[in-house]
Amino acid sequence: xxxxxxxxxxxxxxxxxxxxxxxxxxxxxxxxxxxxxxxxxxxxxxxxxxxxxxxxxxxxxxxxxxxxxxxxxxxxxxxxxxxxxxxxxxxxxxxxxxxxxxxxxxxxxxxxxxxxxxxxxxxxxxxxxxxxxxxxxxxxxxxxxxxxxxxxxxxxxxxxxxxxxxxxxxxxxxxxxxxxxxxxxxxxxxxxxxxxxxxxxxxxxxxxxxxxxxxxxxxxxxxxxxxxxxxxxxxxxxxxxxxxxxxxxxxxxxxxxxxxxxxxxxxxxxxxxxxxxxxxxxxxxxxxxxxxxxxxxxxxxxxxxxxxxxxxxxxxxxxxxxxxxxxxxxxxxxxxxxxxxxxxxxxxxxxxxxxxxxxxxxxxxxxxxxxxxxxxxxxxxxxxxxxxxxxxxxxxxxxxxxxxxxxxxxxxxxxxxxxxxxxxxxxxxxxxxxxxxxxxxxxxxxxxxxxxxxxxxxxxxxxxxxxxxx
Numbered sequence: 001x002x003x004x005x006x007x008x009x010x011x012x013x014x015x016x017x018x019x020x021x022x023x024x025x026x027x028x029x030x031x032x033x034x035x036x037x038x039x040x041x042x043x044x045x046x047x048x049x050x051x052x053x054x055x056x057x058x059x060x061x062x063x064x065x066x067x068x069x070x071x072x073x074x075x076x077x078x079x080x081x082x083x084x085x086x087x088x089x090x091x092x093x094x095x096x097x098x099x100x101x102x103x104x105x106x107x108x109x110x111x112x113x114x115x116x117x118x119x120x121x122x123x124x125x126x127x128x129x130x131x132x133x134x135x136x137x138x139x140x141x142x143x144x145x146x147x148x149x150x151x152x153x154x155x156x157x158x159x160x161x162x163x164x165x166x167x168x169x170x171x172x173x174x175x176x177x178x179x180x181x182x183x184x185x186x187x188x189x190x191x192x193x194x195x196x197x198x199x200x201x202x203x204x205x206x207x208x209x210x211x212x213x214x215x216x217x218x219x220x221x222x223x224x225x226x227x228x229x230x231x232x233x234x235x236x237x238x239x240x241x242x243x244x245x246x247x248x249x250x251x252x253x254x255x256x257x258x259x260x261x262x263x264x265x266x267x268x269x270x271x272x273x274x275x276x277x278x279x280x281x282x283x284x285x286x287x288x289x290x291x292x293x294x295x296x297x298x299x300x301x302x303x304x305x306x307x308x309x310x311x312x313x314x315x316x317x318x319x320x321x322x323x324x325x326x327x328x329x330x331x332x333x334x335x336x337x338x339x340x341x342x343x344x345x346x347x348x349x350x351x352x353x354x355x356x357x358x359x360x361x362x363x364x365x366x367x368x369x370x371x372x373x374x375x376x377x378x379x380x381x382x383x384x385x386x387x388x389x390x391x392x393x394x395x396x397x398x399x400x401x402x403x404x405x406x407x408x409x410x411x412x413x414x415x416x417x418x419x420x421x422x423x424x425x426x427x428x429x430x431x432x433x434x435x436x437x438x439x440x441x442x443x444x445x446x447x448x449x450x451x452x453x454x455x456x457x458x459x460x461x462x463x464x465x466x467x468x469x470x
Contacts, residue, residue, distance in 0.1 A: 008088045012095040015066055019044075020222055020229075024201050024214045029056055030068040040105035042068065042096060043218035043232070044206065058408070059437050066090050102220035104234075126228070126248050127171060130293065130302060131164060133157040136187040136339075137296045140164060143247055144173050148226030152177040153200075154245060154252050155295055156190035158351055164190065165197060175200040177215070177223055177230070181254025181295055182242040183208050183347045185268060186337040192350035196446055202350055205234070205241035211367055211440035212350040217243060233282050237275020238263030244283065246290075251306075254295040257283055259304045262315050263295075265329050267336070268344070272329040276322045284310055349443055367439045368451040372460045375400070375426060375453060384426045384453075387412055387438045392430065397457040398467030400428060408434045413441065421446045428453040428460075 010018075018026055019042065028045040030037050037047040045068065048056050057065060067089050090096075097103065127144035140160065144151035151173040156164055168175050175198045178191040182205065191202045192212070203223070206216035215223070219234035231246040238255040242263075245252045255263030257279055265272040283292075288307035310317050315328050337343070346352060349367065362369055375382075384403035386393055393405045406412050408429070425442070427435035427450065435452050442450040453460075461467065 010066065010088050010090055012090060012099070012101075015090045016096070016101055018066075020224055023221075023223070025063060026066050027056075027060055027063045028066050028068060029053070032068065038106055040097065040103045043102055043104045043221035044216060055433070058434070064088060102222060104219045104221075127151070127173070128250070129167065131160070131167075133160050133187065135159070137298050138184075138187055139293065139295060139297065139302075141252055141293060142167060142173075143225070143230075143250075144171070145226030145228045149173050150176045150225040152179055152223070152225060152230060153190075153194065154179050155181055155184075155254065156194060158188040158190045158193060161190040161193050161197075165194065168198075176225060178202050179217075179223075179230075179243075179245060180204045180347070181244065181252065181256075182239045183210070183268065183344060185340040185343050186296075187339060188343050188346045189351040192352050195350070205243050207236075208241040208348070210348055210350060211436070212352075212443040214444075235275075235278035235282050237265055237271055237273075237278045238268075240269035240271070240274075242278070246286070249287075249289070250291045250293055251283065251286060252293050252295075253283065257292060257309060257313075257316070258294045259292070259297055259299075259301040260309070260313055262313075262329075264332060264334055266332070266334070267340075272326045273322060275329075276316065276325045279316050352443060352448060364452075364454075367436060367443065368449075369432075369436075369439075369454045370426065370451050371454055372463055372465065376465060382424055382426055384428060385412075385415075385438070386428050387434050388429050394469045397430065397461055398469045399457065400453075400460060401466055401468050403428065408438055412438055416442050416445050416447070419447075422448055424449040424451075426451045426453055429456045431458050432456040 019028070023044060028042050029048045030041050030045045031048060031050060034047055046056070065088070069089065125146045127142070127146055129142040131140040131142065132138070133140065136157065138155060138157050140156050141154040142151060142164065143154070149172060151168060153164060153175065156178060175194070178194045178200050180189050180191055180203070194200055195202050195214070201214040203215040203217045204210050204213050206218050217232045219232060221232040223230040223232070228248060233244040233246060235244045235253070235256040236242050242254055242256050244254060244256055256275065262275060262279070264270065265275055284306060286306050288305065288310070290306045292304040292306060292309060312318065315325055379400070380402055384400050385406050386399050386403045387406060387408040389407055390405060393399050399405070406415050425447070427438040429435040432452060432455050435456060439450050439452040
C-alpha cells in the first residue's frame with residue numbers, strides 16, 4: 001500500500017486481486033461522472049458523488065471502500081476525509097480499462113466473449129453434481145475445484161439444504177459461494193440457511209436489490225474456486241435480474257434457457273425481447289460444445305449443449321426471429337407459480353421466511369417495512385430501536401415513545417450478535433435510510449422479524465405523533 005497526496009492507495013493489480021478473490025471484503029465506490037460510470041465500470045461498483053460519500057462510508061458494515069476517481073480534482077474535494085481509515089484510492093483507474101480486466105456498462109454490454117475465455121467442457125479436475133428437488137422440479141448444482149476443494153452451490157432449495165450440505169461434507173469440500181440465478185417464484189432459496197450454517201457467501205444479481213446478499217453480482221464478474229473461475233453472465237428476460245454462470249465448459253442458465261424451451265416472461269419485469277437478446281448475444285455465442293445445465297426440467301432431461309439448443313430449441317433455435325419468439329411467448333397462457341406470493345418475498349430476504357408478526361409489513365427492496373401509521377397502532381407492543389447518534393435522539397425531531405437508542409455501527413452489531421433472532425423489532429432513524437441498513441444487517445445475522453420504519457422521525461413528526469425528549 002502506498003501513500004499519495006496524503007491518501008492511501010492501492011494499485012490496479014492489487015484491487016483486482018482482492019476483487020476476484022475476496023469481493024465481500026470491499027465496496028468499490030466510483031466517483032467519476034455518472035455518464036462515464038454508466039458506460040463502463042468495474043462489476044459490482046457503486047456510483048457515488050463526493051457529496052454523498054460520507055453517507056456511503058457510514059454503511060460499509062466493516063468493508064473497505066475503494067474509491068475510483070477520474071481526475072485529481074475529485075481528490076481535492078475529498079481532502080476533509082483524508083484522516084478516515086474507511087477508504088483507499090485505486091491508483092490509475094484507467095489501467096483497469098487498458099489491461100482487459102472485466103467491465104460492465106452500456107459501452108461493453110454487447111461485447112462478445114473472446115474464444116480464449118472459455119474452457120473445454122467438463123474438465124477432469126473439477127467436481128460436479130446435479131441434484132433435483134421434485135416439488136418444483138428444480139436442479140441444484142454443486143461445482144468445485146478438485147485440488148483446492150473450494151466449492152459453490154447454484155440454486156439451492158430450502159427444503160433440500162440438509163441433503164446438499166451432507167454431500168458437501170461427505171466430499172470434504174469447503175463451500176465458498178451460494179449463488180442464485182434469479183429471485184425465484186416457485187421455491188424458496190436455501191441460500192440464507194446455508195450461509196448461516198457454513199459462512200459461505202451468497203450471491204445474486206445487483207439489480208435484484210437484495211440487501212442481505214453478500215456479493216451483488218454483475219455481468220462480467222468472476223468468482224474464484226481454487227485456480228478456476230466462475231464467470232457471471234447477465235441474461236435478463238425471464239426476470240429482469242436473471243444471471244447465468246459459466247464454469248469450465250458448462251453454463252448454468254437458470255430459467256433463461258431450458259432444454260428445448262425457455263422460462264416465461266410475463267411477471268417479475270420479464271421481457272421476451274430481452275430474453276431473446278440474452279440467449280442470442282450471450283449464451284449462443286459460447287462454443288457449441290458448451291454443456292447447458294438449466295434451472296428446471298419437467299420432462300426428465302438433465303442437460304443439453306449450446307449447439308443442440310441453437311438447432312432444435314422450438315422457441316429460440318432453428319433461425320427463429322425475435323418477432324417469432326415474441327409471438328410464441330405472447331400466446332402462452334400460464335397460471336402463476338403456486339408459491340409465488342410466499343417465495344418472492346422470502347427470496348428477496350435471502351430465503352428468510354417471515355414468522356408470525358403482529359405488524360402488517362410490506363417487502364421493499366428485500367426488507368420488511370411498515371408505515372408510521374401502522375406502528376402507532378402497536379405502540380407499546382413491539383420493541384423499537386432508534387439507530388441514530390445520541391445527539392439526534394433528543395434533538396428537535398425527538399424519538400418515538402418506548403424506543404431505545406442503539407447507534408448504527410459497532411454498538412448495534414454487538415447488540416444484534418448477542419440478541420434473540422426471533423424477536424420482533426422495528427428500527428427507526430431520521431428518514432429511514434440508516435434504519436433500513438440496520439434491518440438489512442439484522443437479516444444477514446439471522447433475524448426473522450425485523451422491520452424498517454418508513455420515513456423515520458421526519459414522517460412521524462409530519463403526522464404530528466407524540467414524541468419524547470429525555
